[in-house]
Amino acid sequence: MTDSSPTPAELVAAVPGLAPYLRPATLLHPYAATPEPTASRIGGPALWPADEPWPHCTAGHLDDDYQDVSAADRAIWEGIDRALHERARAGGDPHVLTPEEAAERRRIMDGAGSLDLINWRLHRKVAERPAAGTAVVPLAHIRAEDAPHLPWPEGTDRLQVLWCPNDHDDLPGQRYYYGPNVELHWQRAADLSAVTPPAPRRSDEYYLPTPCALHPEQILDLPDQDELPGELHDAAEEFAQRHGLEYHRALSCAEGWKLGGWPSWHSTDLVPIDCGCGARMVHLLTVDSGGDPDVSVGRFGELHVFVCPVDLAHPVGLDLQ
Ligand SMILES: [Zn+2]
Ligand SMILES: [Zn+2]
Structure with a gap:
């Protein structure tokens, strides 16, 4: 893209029907560095409430x-x-x-x-026989001020994403999913202190992130064409082509590690991710492959983590592209 490339907001100004689809997002832009213990990061030092045990994954391995x-x-x-x-x-x-x-x-x-x-x-x-749990590892630690648009529960200011760095093929509630088990913890910085978590008993190398600091960038994001009515996608594509762009990626589904915004459905087409309570789930996090965190998900693709808009305590939804 050149400096004169239009933004999603400019597209919405030209095609007002897209306005309800414009969502805030944070691109994380991870880069290899020793992260500050209190800063947003990928991997790196662990913080946890002193009176709570470090989580373990007991799903089938x-x-x-x-x-x-x-x-x-x-x-x-x-x-x-x-x-x-x-x-x-x-x-x-x-x-x-x-x-x-x-x-x-x-x-x-x-x-x-x-x-x-x-x-x-x-x-x-x-x-695995006998079945046994294993410690999860820190994937991402996010301060509320770096992603203010997330659905922070009252009083919380830290999101910790932990994952079990192994493949799972029968996680409860996940259809067609084969990959790491992800948990979200919405916490308060005041409750957290430095801990040394137990090492995972087993892990796949490509699910262990290299510690990264972040350059969080606030953007606006638009959805994959699969999530738009045909006439709106046609208008968006026409606008994009007038600027020598394609709607997908240049004006929608921003690429890379991302909080909020919209997921890309480039490899499977749209797969509705519904919560067990019946609600359509909302994209919370994209984990990307390669780059400095040096993880690989799917076939060097993207892992999308979804949350329930009714209750954040409902289990996350997972999708690989
Ligand atoms: Zn596991
Ligand atoms: Zn739900």
Whole structure:
């Protein structure tokens, strides 16, 4: 974008029907630094009420399970590969299995997620046994003055986002979700003191953020086209194109670590995130992949955390893009 690029507010001035969709947001702009203990940050030093235990995640965790393929099954698999190769040389499709070959391969795979053809091992994710909890880690610490538009409960001035740095595939209330377990804690700075949390018993490296300080930037954000009536999106896109832009990202769904505003639905199209109480949930936080915090969510994508507009105590909604 150049300096003369229009802002979402200028788009709304030109297309007043978009006004109800304009939402405040804070772009966090994290950068690697040793954060001040009292400043907004990603990762870094932990603060917690002295009289409360550090939270643990007790949701089901998954372990990697590896199983060797027998010599007999390996010979069958390789035999099918040779048959495919010979049929391809005779002009056939090198990817089409006969029904018998397909059935043999399904039998050998036995429901596993993948087969390592170098070491001849099947890989699958299985429930950890025995199931055991693990300490969560600090993901973000936000002061109210850096994101005043968030729905701060009366008397609170700190938001702490903690997450369990492991994958979960059956978190209660989450549909189609496979990733870290996220908890929000709305707290008072006066109640917090420096603590050394227990190290997580288990973790995936790419869910452990490098400590970052923030350059919070207040912006206004507009929604993904999927959340707009067709005629409003058409008008927004026409405005964007007059300025040599695309509506998505240039004028909506601002990218990067973000509080408030709107999520982008670029990989799945709109998936309504509804609370168990029936309310449509509201975007609270986008966790981005790469950059200085050096975390990776989804397939190097974005994790969106949603809250219930009726009651912040209702469980968060999670979505990966
Ligand atoms: Zn967990
Ligand atoms: Zn709710």
